[in-house]
C-alpha cells in the first residue's frame with residue numbers, strides 16, 4: 001500500500017467503507033482497505049495516508065474498543081486528531097454462497113458488534129450455529145466466499161462484492177441502529193467552529209480521592225458545557241484504574257471550552273485532546289447567556305479594569 005488518500009476498516013463492503021465514501025466521495029477510488037482499525041491508525045501516524053475513517057460507537061452496542069485503544073496507543077501527542085464524524089444507519093443481512101439454505105448453516109462469522117446487534121435473531125433462527133468473530137463484517141463475507149464459513153452477518157451491499165446472496169434480510173434486533181464514525185488526520189488545522197461542535201477528550205483523574213469525578217464534571221457544568229458522552233474505560237494499569245472519555249458540546253475556540261480545558265489540565269493527572277469538530281447531525285449547541293464569548297469578554301474586561309484601578 002502506498003500513499004492512498006484515505007484508510008478505512010476493510011475489506012471492501014464494510015460499514016466503514018460506506019462512511020468513508022460519504023466523507024470523501026472523490027477519494028473512494030484511492031482508498032486503502034486496512035485489515036484492522038489499529039492498522040488504519042498506524043498508516044496515518046506513519047504518513048502513508050492523509051486520513052483514516054474508523055468506527056467509534058454504535059447506538060445499540062456502545063463504543064468500539066479497538067478504536068479507543070488505537071487512539072490511546074500513540075505517544076501523548078502524536079498529532080492525530082478527529083476532524084469530523086459521520087453517522088451511518090446499519091442494517092444486517094445473513095449472507096451465504098448461492099445454493100446454501102438457512103438449514104445448512106453451521107458456522108456464522110461477523111464483527112463482534114454485528115453479532116451483538118443480531119443476537120436475538122441468531123439465537124432464534126440459528127441456535128446451533130457456531131459464531132466466529134472476524135475483524136469486520138466484510139472480512140466475514142469474504143471468508144464465506146472463500147469457503148471458510150457457511151454464512152456472514154454483514155451489510156446488504158457486501159453481497160455484491162463477494163458474490164453472495166442473502167439467506168435472510170433485516171435481521172437486526174433493533175431497527176434504526178446507527179454507528180458513529182470518526183475521521184482522523186495527523187497535524188491538521190483545527191476545523192473552524194460551526195456553532196454545533198464537539199470536543200473529544202480523554203481524562204485521567206487522580207484516583208482514590210473523594211469527589212475527583214465530581215470536580216472533573218464541574219469544570220464543564222460551571223461553564224455551561226453540555227456533555228454528550230462520558231465513558232469510563234480501564235487504563236490497563238490495574239483494577240480500579242480508569243480514564244474517562246468525554247464528548248463535550250463545544251469547540252476549542254470558545255472561551256468556555258478553553259477555560260474548562262485549563263481547569264482540567266490544572267486538576268487532573270492527564271488530559272488528551274483528540275479534536276474539536278462539527279457534529280454529524282449539525283445540531284447547534286445551546287449556550288447559556290452566562291457562558292458565551294461575550295459574557296467571558298465582559299467579565300474579563302471588568303477584572304482588568306479593577307486591576308488597573
Ligand SMILES: O=C(O)C(=O)C[C@]1(C(=O)O)C=C[C@@H](O)C=C1
Pocket residue numbers: 009013014015016017055058064090111113114135136137138179
Ligand atoms: O465491520 C464493519 O463493517 C464495520 O464497519 C465495523 C462495525 C463496528 O465496528 O461497529 C461498524 C458498524 C456495525 O456496527 C458493525 C461493525
